[in-house]
Amino acid sequence: MWSEFSVSKLAIPAVSILIGFLAYTSQYFFLHFKSAPLQKNEVWAINIFAACIWICYYRTCFVDPGRLPAQDLGGPGPTLYPEDQATGRQRWCRRCEAWKPPRAHHCKTCKRCIPKMDHHCPWTSNCVSHFTLPHFMRFLVYAVVGMSYLETLLFERAAIVWKSRDLPSYLGPSLWQMIHLFILLVANSLTVFALFILLVRTIWSLGSNTTTIESWEIERHATLVRRARVLGGFLEGPGGIQIRIKKQEFPYDIGIWDNIKQGMGGSSNVISWLWPLAATPNRQTGWNFEVNGFEDPSVSWPPPDPDRIPLPARPSLPDESHTPQTYGSAREEIEAFNRRKMQDLDRPKFYSNVQRRKRFHDRYEQGEDDENSDEQPSGPTYGDGADEGEESWRNAEGERLRDFGVDEDVEFYDEEEVPLAVLVQQRRQ
Ligand SMILES: [Zn+2]
Numbered sequence: 001m002w003s004e005f006s007v008s009k010l011a012i013p014a015v016s017i018l019i020g021f022l023a024y025t026s027q028y029f030f031l032h033f034k035s036a037p038l039q040k041n042e043v044w045a046i047n048i049f050a051a052c053i054w055i056c057y058y059r060t061c062f063v064d065p066g067r068l069p070a071q072d073l074g075g076p077g078p079t080l081y082p083e084d085q086a087t088g089r090q091r092w093c094r095r096c097e098a099w100k101p102p103r104a105h106h107c108k109t110c111k112r113c114i115p116k117m118d119h120h121c122p123w124t125s126n127c128v129s130h131f132t133l134p135h136f137m138r139f140l141v142y143a144v145v146g147m148s149y150l151e152t153l154l155f156e157r158a159a160i161v162w163k164s165r166d167l168p169s170y171l172g173p174s175l176w177q178m179i180h181l182f183i184l185l186v187a188n189s190l191t192v193f194a195l196f197i198l199l200v201r202t203i204w205s206l207g208s209n210t211t212t213i214e215s216w217e218i219e220r221h222a223t224l225v226r227r228a229r230v231l232g233g234f235l236e237g238p239g240g241i242q243i244r245i246k247k248q249e250f251p252y253d254i255g256i257w258d259n260i261k262q263g264m265g266g267s268s269n270v271i272s273w274l275w276p277l278a279a280t281p282n283r284q285t286g287w288n289f290e291v292n293g294f295e296d297p298s299v300s301w302p303p304p305d306p307d308r309i310p311l312p313a314r315p316s317l318p319d320e321s322h323t324p325q326t327y328g329s330a331r332e333e334i335e336a337f338n339r340r341k342m343q344d345l346d347r348p349k350f351y352s353n354v355q356r357r358k359r360f361h362d363r364y365e366q367g368e369d370d371e372n373s374d375e376q377p378s379g380p381t382y383g384d385g386a387d388e389g390e391e392s393w394r395n396a397e398g399e400r401l402r403d404f405g406v407d408e409d410v411e412f413y414d415e416e417e418v419p420l421a422v423l424v425q426q427r428r429q
């Protein structure tokens with residue numbers, strides 16, 4: 001807990017120091033490197049890239065990733081799909097106590113539902129969301145292009161040093177200069193390599209209109225479809241309910257041009273995509289997204305997941321709201337109020353007391369050996385904690401839902417209404 005706290009507090013200063021070190025001490029180095037000082041245009045280029053990086057980084061860190069508007073202010077109501085209505089499936093956030101719009105997820109750090117949440121980025125201490133993705137994207141582009149440029153400048157100097165290695169040392173750069181150049185090269189190369197990979201992945205998800213969390217959901221769905229195929233098309237939910245699993249298409253991929261346009265804030269002006277001061281996407285957007293129509297419009301994304309149905313075990317709390325209270329004094333009333341407030345604060349703990357689903361493989365271990373071997377072609381797909389159950393399911397990259405910053409307790413078990421409605425249906429039959 002302590003380390004998590006301190007690391008997250010240090011992230012923005014650490015990144016800022018790195019940007020400053022690379023952008024400005026490199027110029028100090030070039031200034032004193034007599035064999036090949038910078039040209040005027042090179043000085044301009046470095047400082048323009050640095051300015052773009054600062055602006056985009058600042059906005060990625062501090063632009064509000066979005067929040068659900070209160071329902072009376074035109075906030076989203078329940079998204080009702082005919083098929084979901086039939087099964088009683090609804091997306092409701094227990095923490096926010098609000099309907100969860102399509103593609104929104106509850107971030108554990110931001111402590112609220114974030115529209116089109118991609119992931120909570122530890123390096124910016126902010127969510128990459130419908131509203132911050134354009135800033136994040138520009139930051140990555142300027143960082144990768146700017147640092148690649150710096151890399152070529154550093155490399156040229158390193159080549160000169162290497163060539164003059166046989167000259168007497170008083171003719172070449174000083175020892176401190178060589179150490180400085182070495183540290184600049186190592187820091188710049190490692191950072192630009194890591195950011196380049198991140199940039200490629202982010203462009204890929206922008207082009208396919210798939211958030212990091214949605215990629216996880218797609219893999220999760222494929223796993224469920226595979227399991228259901230072996231078990232006759234149905235998977236068992238809590239309380240023994242049977243849920244039909246059929247393959248569903250990802251609905252938000254509406255073609256590469258429209259995907260990028262939507263992700264970069266809705267404008268078709270390509271220059272505005274790269275302009276560091278471009279406006280944050282309109283705050284009215286982010287609650288509904290165009291679908292591609294490949295899938296039956298009555299089904300919703302993400303597809304039903306029997307293991308994400310919590311079947312909450314609700315111990316009955318003493319309900320104060322229905323018994324009229326009389327207080328002897330104002331002080332007593334305040335104390336009673338504070339007591340209720342404390343109970344409310346405890347409530348998330350109480351609500352997270354959902355019935356955890358045992359791991360699929362633990363449930364089906366006996367007699368399902370064929371499926372088991374089929375299911376695990378490349379080693380275990382679960383976390384280490386044996387008591388964590390099916391929510392510790394990991395995708396091919398070893399990520400579980402909480403690795404993206406979402407609040408797993410409410411996110412993995414977010415289909416709260418399903419079992420109740422289904423159980424009522426069962427009772428009727
Ligand atoms: Zn929420």
Ligand SMILES: [Zn+2]
Binds near residue numbers: 107114121126127405
């Ligand atoms: Zn967040």
